[in-house]
Amino acid sequence: MALKSAMAVTGLVLVLFLIAHMYGNLMIFGGQEVFDNYSHHLRELGEPMLPYAGTLWIIRIVLLASVLIHAYSAFVLWARAKRATSVGGQRYHSSKNRTGVQRSYASFTMRWGGIVVLLFVIFHILHLTTNNIAPGGPSSSPYERVVHGFQIWWVVLVYVIAMAAVGFHLRHGIWSATQTLGQNKASRQRTINLVATAIAVVLTLGFLVPPFSVLFGLVG
Amino acid sequence: MNITLRVWRQKGKADEGRMVTYKVEDVSPDMSFLEMLDVLNEKLTVSGDDPIAFDHDCREGICGACGVVINGVSHGPEVTTTCQLHMRSFKDGDTIDVEPWRAKAFPVIKDLVVDRGSFDRIIQAGGYISAPTGTAPDAHAAPIPKTDADRAFDAATCIGCGACVAACPNASGMLFTAAKVTHLGLLPQGQPERAARVVKMVNQHDEEDFGGCTNIGECAAVCPKGIPLDTISQLNKDLLGALATGNL
Numbered sequence: 001m002a003l004k005s006a007m008a009v010t011g012l013v014l015v016l017f018l019i020a021h022m023y024g025n026l027m028i029f030g031g032q033e034v035f036d037n038y039s040h041h042l043r044e045l046g047e048p049m050l051p052y053a054g055t056l057w058i059i060r061i062v063l064l065a066s067v068l069i070h071a072y073s074a075f076v077l078w079a080r081a082k083r084a085t086s087v088g089g090q091r092y093h094s095s096k097n098r099t100g101v102q103r104s105y106a107s108f109t110m111r112w113g114g115i116v117v118l119l120f121v122i123f124h125i126l127h128l129t130t131n132n133i134a135p136g137g138p139s140s141s142p143y144e145r146v147v148h149g150f151q152i153w154w155v156v157l158v159y160v161i162a163m164a165a166v167g168f169h170l171r172h173g174i175w176s177a178t179q180t181l182g183q184n185k186a187s188r189q190r191t192i193n194l195v196a197t198a199i200a201v202v203l204t205l206g207f208l209v210p211p212f213s214v215l216f217g218l219v220g
Numbered sequence: 221m222n223i224t225l226r227v228w229r230q231k232g233k234a235d236e237g238r239m240v241t242y243k244v245e246d247v248s249p250d251m252s253f254l255e256m257l258d259v260l261n262e263k264l265t266v267s268g269d270d271p272i273a274f275d276h277d278c279r280e281g282i283c284g285a286c287g288v289v290i291n292g293v294s295h296g297p298e299v300t301t302t303c304q305l306h307m308r309s310f311k312d313g314d315t316i317d318v319e320p321w322r323a324k325a326f327p328v329i330k331d332l333v334v335d336r337g338s339f340d341r342i343i344q345a346g347g348y349i350s351a352p353t354g355t356a357p358d359a360h361a362a363p364i365p366k367t368d369a370d371r372a373f374d375a376a377t378c379i380g381c382g383a384c385v386a387a388c389p390n391a392s393g394m395l396f397t398a399a400k401v402t403h404l405g406l407l408p409q410g411q412p413e414r415a416a417r418v419v420k421m422v423n424q425h426d427e428e429d430f431g432g433c434t435n436i437g438e439c440a441a442v443c444p445k446g447i448p449l450d451t452i453s454q455l456n457k458d459l460l461g462a463l464a465t466g467n468l
Contacts, residue, residue, distance in 0.1 A: 001422055001459060004432055077432045081390035084431030087322045093228070093239050094317035097292035100387070100438045107436040108389065176435040182457025184450045 003073040008177035010066040010073075015170065015199065017063055022206040028219055029210075032143040039142040071118060078111055106172040113165045120162035127155075150214035159211050167204035171196055221247040221307060224315040225260065227272055230328050237328065239317070249308035253296065254279060254286060256307055257318075273331040279303040281444065284379030287386070288332045289319040294383035294442040301381060301444045321386035324429045325393065338428035339380050339396060345424035346417035347400040349409045368406045375403035377445040384439035384447075390431030395439035397425045398455035399447045405458055415462035422459055 027038045046055035085091050099108070106113075126132045128145055135155050136148030149155045174196035178184050184192060213219040223244045230237030244260050251259070254276050261271035277285035281304040290296030296305045310316060318332065326334040364372075378399035385393050401418050404410035410417070426432075433452055440449040 001426070001432075005456075005460065077390075077434075080426075081392075081431035081434075084324050084391035084429055085322070085389070086324055087328075089236070091322045092289060092292055092319055094226075094289070094292040094319060096317060100389070100436070101293060101441040103389070103436045103438055107434070110434060172435075179435045179449070179453045180433075180456055182453050182455075182460055184453035186448055186450050189450065 003077055004180045006069050007073045007077075008180040010070040011173050011177050013062065013066045014070065015174065017059075018166070018170075018203055019199075022203055025207065025210050028143065028146060029213070032141065035143040035146075036141055067118075067121070071114070074111065074114060104172065106168040107176075109165075109168055110172055110176075113169050116165040117162065117169055120158070120165070123158070124162070146210065147214050147220035150211040151220070153215065156211045156215050160208060163204045163207045166207070167200045170203060171200040174199055221249060221310070221312040223247050223256070223307075223310065223313075226315060226317045227331070228319045228328075229272070229331055230320075232330060233327060239319075247307050249306065251307045252279070252303055253290070253305040253307065254303050273329075273333045275333050276303060282379060284381040287321060287381045287383055289317075289321065289386055291317050294321070294387040295381075295444055299442065299444060299446070301379075304444075321382050323385045323391035325391065326382060326385060334382070336380070336382050338430070339382065339393070341428060342393065342397055342421050342424045343380075343400065346413065346420035347404065349404060349413065351409050351412070362408045364407060372403050372406040375399045375406075375447060375451055378403070378443075378447050379445060381444065383442050383444060385430065387438040387442040388431065388433075389436060389438065390434055392433045392439075393425050393428070393430040394433035394452050394455065395443065395447055395449070397421050398451040401458055402451040402454045405454070414458065415465065418455060418458040419462050422455070 024038060024042075028035050030038075042056050043053040050058075123133065127134070127149060128142070131138050131145055134145070134148070135152050139145050139148060150159075175192055178192050178196075210219065225242045225244055226239045227242060228237055229240045242260055242264075244256060247256050247259070254274070257272060257274060264271045274288060275285045277283045279286070281301040284301075286302045287295055288302055290302070290305070295302050297309050298305050320326075320328050320332045321334045321336075322328075325338040326336055329335050376399075378396060380396060382396070384395035385391055388394075401421060404417065405414045435449070435452070437449050440447060
């Protein structure tokens, strides 16, 4: 139970981060100077009270802790669900109604979808943060890293798949977190579902606009 | 109607179990699903075979004894109990798969009969009030808001059949537990033990090897009593409140 609340809270922290992240990404449309300044500003945030990149590191630690707690809880609960449904052999032999009565694609891809997102996050950090993976050539300018990378179709494809996974994960995750935190009521259910869908769609599209703009030559 | 049944047969707890095919002929569309099984069992008995074991009691949809997974759905294609499902919901020539509730917390005793003692132990852990009841109090002695009374009553209609666990991809018993917590927690008589109740019942739920809830909603969709999914939110609210105040 503590695990589920932990998942809900850390999940919501990560949603807030994604919203800020998407907003930052859209600065790419301001051109190289604006985008690189924004990136640099993230490191100067909180100065002189905090050292250079101090705020950024605090944010990174919070995010890393959130991801670790979220993933750990998920795996423990996954194992528990597996044990609860293990009946020695197949649970149900009927081939009918395998996908249940009403469950959504988003709800039953939470676990494997989450793994896709986790693998993507690792790739994404190696690509655009540390630049260890540099398709299209490395650069010290964040703007150039983005432009170099997304001129290549398969890089865009990787991001499209990942963002679709994020979208589905958020669609069910936001709804599920509200329920886990005891905030769902019959009268609120419609609103919660609408908000969850809206956040999922806006974030997915918001994250995909910059890569496609680069691919089609609108940016760069 | 002529029906082909594929039924889970399992001699006992230790037996591995398998799907066995039976033909049932001249089925009336007005028969209930259990009556159709009765007809098959009579034939099996006459021919010297072991009849299919299944749980049933009132056959009025109010006791919660019956319940099987039909074509992969708890209680079958209609949102009702298996005893209230009629053969008119199927077509002539259909093949129907019949399986018991499957969950680690519901071990199969024989064929379609499972041991739902885990539900009883969740109730024992806190699903009661210990206020002395005595004679019934005056109806207007303790005013209860209409919305609370309605919600408590809706939750109280849970018959503990176990369809929610069978339908849940995680084999979670949260809808059942939440129905009991909501039913007692919204009424004045349930207040003194409200915080302790939810903690004890959820602990017992987890100890019985039920899975965790991931809010998919299959449970509420198959519940013959229409227990709404937001009762689980009510349980979570009570639980978080109880843990936050430490007021157990």
